[in-house]
Amino acid sequence: MKALPGSFDSRAEAALADPSLQKALQNFKPLFVAKRAAAVAELSDFERLRDAAAAIKDAVLSELDVWLERYADKVESLGGKVHFAKDAADAREIIREICRKADARTICKGKSMVSEEIGLNEVLEEDGYRVVETDLGEYIIQLAKEPPSHIIAPAIHKTREQVADLFAQNHPGRPREDSVAGLVNEARHALRERFFESDVGITGGNFLIAESGTSVIVTNEGNGDLTQTLSRVHVVTSGIERVIPTLDDLSVFLRLLARSATGQDTECYTTLSTGPRRAGDPDGPEEYHVVLVDNGRSKMLAGRFRDMLRCIRCGACMNHCPVYGAVGGHAYGWVYPGPMGSILTPLFNGLAENYDLPNACTLNGRCQAVCPVRIPLTDLIRTMRNEQVKAGLMPASQRRMMGAWGWVARQPGLYRALERLGSRMLRLRAGRRGAMSSLPGAEAWTRVRDLPAPQGATFIDQWKARGGDQ
């Protein structure tokens, strides 16, 4: 996916001024948060599960090359084919080639964030294939020609009325549906046709299991199963960091994923695929490919953002992020929104181009508190700011202010004097009103809120005057 046009500010501003988006955000916010909290409360050992999951991921990441090789060997021994893609362009070419060789016409897709990351749909459509997203949310935004705004609920920014309008335009000859059940049913009918025509089925891979050569997808709609079972060729797209050693390890992650993502005990479908159809299998694809995408991940492995590679893409961080809750996913400009995107997007697409993402955060820590694999998201967002400073990206005006402030703050006498002066001037301006509704130089504050005035002389001056210690 290409980065969305405009600046973070302009996209955020548009989001705040969009009443139907605000309504959609208002509806979804309490839902995910409350459901997760209830699901977590039901488990007595959730915190230990988080520790275990983080430990499994850390162990794999410390020997990632070894685990990837084991996984690839196993897949190939079962008749599958593993492709390593160094970047997005490489991944796209590999998949185009698979589709070409399969003489495909229709390509069905289960939800895959990596496919969004590498911008797959655009090139496949240019090649003339009929590309059909089969996850309901992805289907909706494909019809709307919009990027996803959430990693597990891509059309969360759309209201029911907007979906009804879209379906009415795109499904001619059907009466307009307005109920949720009616709309789901309508999508099911439309998609069922496509599944039967599908030549290549492309899915993501929530987990890749080294010991068995298995790829695992987790869905609520069963669309992923139909995509990979009914197509002649199954292509799994996945990041290289998604490999885990064993099926036992999988059980740890499955207990965390659904609870963190949607607050379900488990998603409706957890599907394990191991190789192509074997002799005697009643169904399954003739070919089974796994495209393992690096696209900057191996570089992360060696740096300060390695913990981010533990991410299992549950979306809990954005569900709990008050900034995401205010502006939605499109403001973040690319595939990964919210806290995880504020780290991944600058790493994948450039620190300078995405300067705002880590800065548009209050460091409130709610994301970090809910992350199932204990990624220190808030700390990493701050670390990203440090990387930006080291790269000389802090705006000159802010850099000058920080430098001056840092110098003054090391001259206690001068600092005291300036505090004293500031206090006196603010009190003069406020008079007896207790607060100011405007203040030159502080418009960004006073445009939104009054500025409470200082109560009197500074605390330290008063303390000294009262003969306090030191």
Add this chain to the structure above:
Amino acid sequence: MSRSTHAQPRVGLMATCLMNVFRPNIGFSAADLLQAAGCRVEVPTDQTCCGQPAYSAGDDDTARAMARQLIAQFESYDYLVSPSGSCIGTVRKYPQLLADDDAWRSRAEALAAKSYELLSFLVDVRRVTIDASYRGKATYHDSCSGLRQLGVKRQPRELLGQVEGLSLTEMEDAEVCCGFGGSFCVKYPKISEKMVDDKLRSIAESGADTLVGGDLGCLMNIAGRLRRTGARVRVWHTAEVLAGRTDGAAIGEEETR
């Protein structure tokens, strides 16, 4: 400087920048509470800032310089206490910030280990009882740094529960950020406005006439927005209520005397 005994620990009170300039009443409240808790309170008058603005902005060099200065000023005390979760949260980050500095790392660790946010110090270390009264229905905003970095949650509620005449009611989303976030509120004012308005709605729905919290930045943000929108909710730092220093104007209120 006097020597401390077990009975009377020496506490260095960190006067946060905002408190020092805008709300000295919080500092005096903190001193009262610490003294009532049997501590000898001292205020190093050469202290400036913990470096939080630099640290949050990712300017680690400036933050390290501030950290070294503050460590030197406070390390001789038995405890460093401050009425702010975010400033103490910053002090607790010093060991990480100075991890590569052999001369300062252990000094940073030693100071971080004896640095406390005021309310958690009063409850967890000193086990105080409160003798104060306040007439009103209050709701408590959990400031993010205190809550998530330091685990300040039950302590303020426990102490506020002892204030005569005060009834405490929980608002929806008490743990959700108010949109202050230091420089965030001036860099992204429109997003901040939306967030503080969500907070104001929660406060209004709680039916409380008073908002209390533990970090002045958040309180100035909320009080400033309450006043701008004409809402008549009084805003106090928890320490002011616990110390019974609520005779004057609340945060952002007109002076009546």
